[in-house]
Amino acid sequence: MRAKVSIVGAGMTGSTTAHWLAEREIADIVLVDVVEGMPQGKALDLLEAMPVIGKDVNVVGSNDFEATAASDIIIITAGLPRKPGMSRDDLLAANATIVREATEKTIRRSPDAIYVVLTNPLDAMAYLTMRVSKLPPQRVVGQAGILDAARMRAFVAMDLGVSVENVHCYVLGGHGDEMVPLTRHSNVAGIPLVDILPPDRLAAIVERTRKGGGEIVSLLKTGSAYYAPAIAVTQMVDAILRDKHLVVNASAYLQGEYGLHGIYFGVPAKLGREGVEKVIEYRLNEEELAAFRKSASGVAENNAKLNI
Numbered sequence: 032m033r034a035k036v037s038i039v040g041a042g043m044t045g046s047t048t049a050h051w052l053a054e055r056e057i058a059d060i061v062l063v064d065v066v067e068g069m070p071q072g073k074a075l076d077l078l079e080a081m082p083v084i085g086k087d088v089n090v091v092g093s094n095d096f097e098a099t100a101a102s103d104i105i106i107i108t109a110g111l112p113r114k115p116g117m118s119r120d121d122l123l124a125a126n127a128t129i130v131r132e133a134t135e136k137t138i139r140r141s142p143d144a145i146y147v148v149l150t151n152p153l154d155a156m157a158y159l160t161m162r163v164s165k166l167p168p169q170r171v172v173g174q175a176g177i178l179d180a181a182r183m184r185a186f187v188a189m190d191l192g193v194s195v196e197n198v199h200c201y202v203l204g205g206h207g208d209e210m211v212p213l214t215r216h217s218n219v220a221g222i223p224l225v226d227i228l229p230p231d232r233l234a235a236i237v238e239r240t241r242k243g244g245g246e247i248v249s250l251l252k253t254g255s256a257y258y259a260p261a262i263a264v265t266q267m268v269d270a271i272l273r274d275k276h277l278v279v280n281a282s283a284y285l286q287g288e289y290g291l292h293g294i295y296f297g298v299p300a301k302l303g304r305e306g307v308e309k310v311i312e313y314r315l316n317e318e319e320l321a322a323f324r325k326s327a328s329g330v331a332e333n334n335a336k337l338n339i
């Protein structure tokens with residue numbers, strides 16, 4: 032039997048995730064949204080694309096959470112995206128109400144699911160999902176690091192004129208402007224970035240990575256990025272369903288790793304059929320640890336505002 036993945040929030044990131052997932056033929060897909068007819072219409076349209084690419088997946092859209100029953104994975108993309116000039120943190124109050132409701136309505140229908148959270152502010156929403164669902168922390172994970180690293184990889188590849196496949200970047204910390212691109216560990220075909228790029232060009236890439244989401248928001252004006260976020264979620268779902276034990280940058284619950292406790296935070300995490308199997312710890316220097324602590328304090332402040 033094919034796995035079942037339900038996506039709550041059939042907006043730009045939700046529907047694009049459904050598209051990438053269907054293309055990989057790894058699960059039947061349910062799209063749920065509050066807007067009447069929209070998830071049904073998008074699901075039918077996507078279903079009708081399947082004969083052309085020869086993929087046998089079922090795609091269903093609904094306004095009723097009952098359609099999500101017995102899902103293996105629940106993806107939460109419901110909520111408001113940023114508008115120009117907004118930070119992700121500005122979304123906290125409105126999206127907390129939406130994510131809480133989405134979690135309550137899905138967990139009772141899929142008590143064994145693994146949650147992949149996308150809604151911003153990401154680390155706080157992953158924390159909220161874990162607390163509301165009462166799932167063990169390894170069954171709730173947030174997407175941020177694959178996207179942030181992909182942005183950095185794209186910028187490095189453009190700067191150096193090399194294939195994106197040769198560029199490996201690691202972007203950790205909270206999913207906000209204080210994220211921590213690890214330039215010492217990031218490399219091109221094994222050569223550390225610090226040894227290839229002059230400091231000013233590297234600093235510009237780090238800055239553009241940190242502001243990568245905002246750059247797209249200011250161009251689109253009416254929404255935020257969705258192609259790259261959606262393929263990042265797809266990679267996580269793929270790793271979980273195929274039990275790949277794939278180490279990716281993701282927002283995972285920390286219980287002492289990196290000296291941090293009780294927050295969701297961007298770290299290298301090993302993903303498999305049980306969710307987050309392990310948080311990997313890099314040996315960081317003092318400067319990197321200081322950046323981690325600064326980023327973590329912002330995440331903890333958001334969690335405190337959730338009052339849970």
Ligand SMILES: NC(=O)c1ccc[n+]([C@@H]2O[C@H](COP(=O)([O-])OP(=O)(O)OC[C@H]3O[C@@H](n4cnc5c(N)ncnc54)[C@H](O)[C@@H]3O)[C@@H](O)[C@H]2O)c1
Nearest residue numbers: 040042043044064065108109110111112149150151153260
């Ligand atoms: N973590 C990341 O890397 C990342 C990347 C991109 C977007 N995001 C975040 O993901 C969220 C969604 O972004 P988007 O671009 O898809 O926005 P969008 O506006 O296109 O879609 C959001 C959808 O959620 C739906 N929705 C609202 N309340 C709901 C509810 N209670 N139940 C079900 N559906 C509900 C809306 O009707 C809408 O269709 C935003 O918070 C955005 O900031 C995060």
